Amino acid sequence: MHPNPRQLTLLSVVQAQGSVTVEQLAETLGVTLQTVRRDVQRLADEGMLARFHGGVRVPSSTTENIAHQQRESLNAEGKSRIARAVAAVVPNDCSLILNIGTTTEAIARALLHHTGLRVITNNLNVASILSTNPKCEVIVVGGVVRGRDQGIVGEAAVDFIRQFKVDLALIGISGIEADGTLRDYDYREVKVAQTIISHAREVWLAADISKFNRPAMVEVATLSQIDRLFTDAPPPEPFAALLAEAQVRLAVAIP
CATH class of the missing domain: 1.10.10.10 (Winged helix-like DNA-binding domain superfamily/Winged helix DNA-binding domain)
Known part of the structure; x- marks a missing residue:
């Protein structure tokens, strides 16, 4: 739908x-x-x-995300705006990691005209998209493939990512709670996301407006670990104060 x-x-x-x-x-x-x-x-x-x-x-539900196909349809236009805003400030000739999620997949599509990118990803959909760009090198993380969304998780994925230190981590998230925690559903995915965050010089979070005040079971990180947040509408309260306190640069991709 x-x-x-x-x-x-x-x-x-x-x-x-x-x-x-x-x-x-x-x-x-x-x-x-x-x-x-x-x-x-x-x-x-x-x-x-x-x-x-x-x-x-x-x-x-705090224990299970909605299906990948449904998430693709949910606020697809807003995710496209976010993706264009992110791509506009990603420099050519840099290294980056993109994780699991439909928003990061939208970002991958927006990066198709960049040159000199070296992209590491645990998302086979991202790899498939960016592999069509002949001026981009794609490195796929090893590990267990989740059939429902083509995400790669598990200890092998964590060990693989630990080899690198990239310029940018471009990450999605399932929920941002009112205490400033970033949350997701699968603890195996969370372990990979935490490793991605700790092995990047800058961390950029891409989250559409539906992710604010959305509960999920497992804590990934806090807003204080994020450098920039890209979204498609002004966040509701109390997030303006939380972002200011955490010194996160906010970019709102207005239509």
Whole structure:
């Protein structure tokens, strides 16, 4: 499913508020209750929303992410804006690591015209995308391949990454909680992400607006370990203060 603009707006409203009634959605979007119910049903069927009596909320699982195909569709336009903003400031002739995630895959597509990049990745989708750029060298991390999203995880991946020190780590994340922690679902993926962060001279986080206040089980890092944050809309409270305190440079890719 590729949500239409109205459905993307509906998702943004629910993500900003956590939960909302069908009546509130109809009023906010300026559409009928029937239209909202139809959109909610489609989005719930795809796992993008969870329904309760009279309303909807964000999926609340802290132990399992939604499917890769669903994440590709969710806020795809916002992720593309983030990717272009990141690519605009990535210099040619540098070394970088891209980790698992649909946002990092969007960044890979935005880097297709760069030259002289040496890219290390534990994401086979990223490797497939950037391998079509003849002026880019791609190094694939060894380890266990997760079939659901083509991510590479496990101790072998950690050991492989420890050999390198790159200019930039471009990372995605599943959730940023209100205490400033970055969180994900698979502890094996987290171990790899932590190693990536510790083996980069600068760490850039790419996270669309849906990732703020989204819970997940395993702590990856804190905002204080991030140098730059790229997102597609101004973060909600209390993140402006948290980012300022952590001295993270914020870039908002406005439409």
